[in-house]
Amino acid sequence: MLDPHGLYEVAGELPALDGPVLIQALTGFVDAGSAIQLSRENLLENLESEVVATFDMDQLLDYRSRRPPMIFVADHFESYEDPVLALHLVRDQLGTPFLLLTGPEPDLQWERFIKAVTELIERLGVKVTIGLNAIPMAVPHTRPAGLTAHATDKSLIGDHESWLQRVQVPASLGNLLELRLGRSGHDALGYAAHVPHYLAQTGYPAAAELLLDAVSKVTGLALPTGKLRESAKLVREEVDKQIAEDEQAARLVTSLEAQYDAFLRGRANSLLVESDAPLPTAEELGAELERFLAEQTRDD
Structure with a gap:
């Protein structure tokens, strides 16, 4: 060396x-x-x-x-x-x-x-x-x-x-x-x-x-961290606004919330949760939301 x-x-x-x-x-x-x-x-x-x-x-x-x-x-x-x-x-x-x-x-x-x-x-x-x-x-x-x-x-x-x-x-x-x-x-x-x-x-x-x-x-x-906190608030508001305007995107976020909450409750060993109706995978949720948010950015 x-x-x-x-x-x-x-x-x-x-x-x-x-x-x-x-x-x-x-x-x-x-x-x-x-x-x-x-x-x-x-x-x-x-x-x-x-x-x-x-x-x-x-x-x-x-x-x-x-x-x-x-x-x-x-x-x-x-x-x-x-x-x-x-x-x-x-x-x-x-x-x-x-x-x-x-x-x-x-x-x-x-x-x-x-x-x-x-x-x-x-x-x-x-x-x-x-x-x-x-x-x-x-x-x-x-x-x-x-x-x-x-x-x-x-x-x-x-x-x-x-x-x-x-x-x-x-x-x-x-x-x-x-x-x-x-x-x-x-x-x-x-x-x-x-x-x-x-x-x-x-x-x-x-x-x-x-x-x-x-x-x-x-x-x-x-x-x-004050400026980061202010920026984070603005980003959160913008993402919430975009998702609220699209019913499908809102459903996807709700599914992610269910997976996340189940994980924290210890009912699963991953960020997935068992249910009678299969939930979309994390990758599918992410891909769909990425597509949706990218479209909103292009529209802007």
């Missing part, structure tokens, strides 16, 4: 910190409802921050698989949006410093990148790393959003109730980082917000609010 230190460049001197939290918010894998992106933007737009280190994207990104955007105007190319993977020093609403890792998930050199991040974690004295994620689930938007928590040590997430037992999933850089940190003696945990899968392709600020509230609760950081 090449020297991990060669993957990043520090902006000046590393700050002297007293056991900061590091929030990892890489995008590019599963970001249902753009919850990771919304969380990152909310923190950087509403809190004081500065870049501590940047990573060499030429070594980490497959540009052909994720082509950065360029702007063409009339007869010339005007701009190019450089992909940036950076570690920020951020101060919460009370002035407490924490670290925020943002940018696209690397396509290449995962193990080397993890070594580089671990090196920075050790140099900065990070006490715990927290990953943000958002996954599409067969849940209705009319019920409280759920959260899956995971950690290198169960004590880090307390009595959080698990939604899953054992399942094989595609690896992501963020989840692998958590695994590697745990095996090297560092505390790490993560949260995955549950996003209604018929809203997974649109902005869902309620999920971002849920993620940041979870981070605040476990770390004590004072993170801003």
Whole structure:
């Protein structure tokens, strides 16, 4: 393996910190409802921050698989949006410093990148790393959003109730980082917000609010969520309005609610419920609602 230190460049001197939290918010894998992106933007737009280190994207990104955007105007190319993977020093609403890792998930050199991040974690004295994620689930938007928590040590997430037992999933850089940190003696945990899968392709600020509230609760950081809450209310009102105008869509949401409520009552081991008349599957419900909401967007 090449020297991990060669993957990043520090902006000046590393700050002297007293056991900061590091929030990892890489995008590019599963970001249902753009919850990771919304969380990152909310923190950087509403809190004081500065870049501590940047990573060499030429070594980490497959540009052909994720082509950065360029702007063409009339007869010339005007701009190019450089992909940036950076570690920020951020101060919460009370002035407490924490670290925020943002940018696209690397396509290449995962193990080397993890070594580089671990090196920075050790140099900065990070006490715990927290990953943000958002996954599409067969849940209705009319019920409280759920959260899956995971950690290198169960004590880090307390009595959080698990939604899953054992399942094989595609690896992501963020989840692998958590695994590697745990095996090297560092505390790490993560949260995955549950996003209604018929809203997974649109902005869902309620999920971002849920993620940041979870981070605040476990770390004590004072993170801003007011604007996310306001946006979530507007999104909820718009979705409710669209569904209320279509009887079939309303029936589908009602079916999802029945499945969800049955799951919470412990009458099933999945988000499905037995009945005399078979209910449509979660995939069928999601596909139908996605179609309906897409049509409403086009009409607008």
